[in-house]
Amino acid sequence: MTTSNEPELPTLRPRLLLVDDQPINIQILYQLFQDDFEIFMATDGQQALAVCERESPDLILLDVVMPGMDGLEVCRRLKASPATRTIPVIFVTGQNAPNEEAAGLEVGAVDFISKPISPPVVKARVKTQLKLKALTDQLRDLAFVDSLTGIPNRRRFDEACSQEWNFGRRHNVPLGLILIDVDHFKAYNDHYGHQAGDATLQAVATTLKSSLRRPRELATRFGGEEFACLLPSIALSDALQIASSLCRAIQEAGLPHELSTTASVVTVSAGVASEIPGPERSPADLLKQADACLYQAKSQGRNRAIA
Numbered sequence: 328m329t330t331s332n333e334p335e336l337p338t339l340r341p342r343l344l345l346v347d348d349q350p351i352n353i354q355i356l357y358q359l360f361q362d363d364f365e366i367f368m369a370t371d372g373q374q375a376l377a378v379c380e381r382e383s384p385d386l387i388l389l390d391v392v393m394p395g396m397d398g399l400e401v402c403r404r405l406k407a408s409p410a411t412r413t414i415p416v417i418f419v420t421g422q423n424a425p426n427e428e429a430a431g432l433e434v435g436a437v438d439f440i441s442k443p444i445s446p447p448v449v450k451a452r453v454k455t456q457l458k459l460k461a462l463t464d465q466l467r468d469l470a471f472v473d474s475l476t477g478i479p480n481r482r483r484f485d486e487a488c489s490q491e492w493n494f495g496r497r498h499n500v501p502l503g504l505i506l507i508d509v510d511h512f513k514a515y516n517d518h519y520g521h522q523a524g525d526a527t528l529q530a531v532a533t534t535l536k537s538s539l540r541r542p543r544e545l546a547t548r549f550g551g552e553e554f555a556c557l558l559p560s561i562a563l564s565d566a567l568q569i570a571s572s573l574c575r576a577i578q579e580a581g582l583p584h585e586l587s588t589t590a591s592v593v594t595v596s597a598g599v600a601s602e603i604p605g606p607e608r609s610p611a612d613l614l615k616q617a618d619a620c621l622y623q624a625k626s627q628g629r630n631r632a633i634a
C-alpha cells in the first residue's frame with residue numbers, strides 16, 4: 328500500500344502507433360485509445376518507419392491505402408528489419424476487398440480491420456494482440472537466458488555476435504571478444520560437489536556481468552564452465568586489459584579452491600581477440616582466434632589473459 332506522501336508511480340502504458348494519410352481517421356482512433364495508451368502518429372509510410380525505429384511501439388494500426396509508400400510496403404519493410412520485426416501490425420482499410428486482406432496477412436500483419444471501424448471490436452483486437460506480444464516477448468527473453476546463471480546464453484551470444492560483427496563492418500570499427508574458461512573446474516566439482524560447482528558458475532557469471540558496464544558489452548555463458556564476452560568497438564590492447572581485469576576480479580572474489588594448482592581460489596583463463604570485420608572473415612574466425620589464445624593461457628600456467 329502507498330502512503331499519502333509517496334507519489335503513485337504511473338503504470339506503463341502500451342505504446343501505439345497510428346498511421347493514416349487522413350488526419351480524421353487518426354483522430355477517431357486517437358480518441359478511442361488516448362486514455363489507455365501512449366500514442367504516436369504518422370501520416371505517411373516514411374514517417375511511420377522513422378517513428379518505429381525511434382520509438383519501438385508495441386503495436387501499429389496501419390492504413391493500407393496511402394499516397395507514396397502504401398501500408399503493405401511499410402509492413403514489408405518493418406518485417407525485414409530485426410529492430411522492428413517483432414512489432415505487431417494491424418491493417419485498417421476502407422476497402423472491403425478480400426485480396427487486400429490476403430495481401431496484408433501475406434506481408435506479416437497479425438490482423439485486419441475494415442473502416443468504418445467498430446470501436447469495441449478495434450479495442451478488443453488491439454488488446455488481444457498486445458497480450459500475445461507480451462507473451463511472445465517473455466518467451467523470447469527466456470530463450471536467450473541461461474537458466475543456471477541468469478546471464479545471456481549461447482543463443483543470445485551468437486545473435487549479438489553476428490549483429491555486432493555487421494555493425495563493425497558497416498562502421499569500420501573493431502569487435503573484441505574474450506573467451507573465458509574456469510581453471511581446474513573438474514577438480515573443483517570432484518572435491519566440492521556438483522552443486523557447489525553450480526554456485527561457483529553463478530558467482531563467476533555475476534562477477535563478469537558486473538565488471539562489464541559499457542553499453543552493448545555483453546557477458547554470456549558460452550557453455551559448461553566457459554563464458555564469452557563481447558566488446559563492441561574495442562581494439563585488441565584494450566580488450567586484453569579488460570580481460571586481465573576480469574581474471575583479477577574472479578581471483579579477488581576469493582572462492583576457495585583447495586585443489587587448484589594456480590591459486591588456492593577459483594581462477595579463470597582468458598583468450599582475447601579483436602578485429603575490424605572484413606569481407607573475407609566471419610565471427611567464427613574471431614572465435615577461433617580467441618580460442619587459440621585461451622589454449623595458450625592454459626598452457627602458460629592459467630589465471631591469465633592472452634591476446
Ligand code: GH3
Binds near residue numbers: 510523524550552625
Ligand atoms: P582446465 O583448467 O584445463 O580448464 O581444466 P578443467 O578441469 O576446468 O577442464 P575440463 O574441461 O576437464 O572440465 C570442465 C568441467 O566443468 C567438467 C564439467 O563437469 C564441469 N562443468 C561443465 N558444466 C557444468 C555445470 O553446469 N555445472 C557444474 N557443476 N560443472 C560443470
Ligand code: MG
Binds near residue numbers: 347348349392393
Ligand atoms: Mg488512406
Ligand code: MG
Binds near residue numbers: 508509
Ligand atoms: Mg572448458
Ligand code: MG
Binds near residue numbers: 508512552
Ligand atoms: Mg576449465
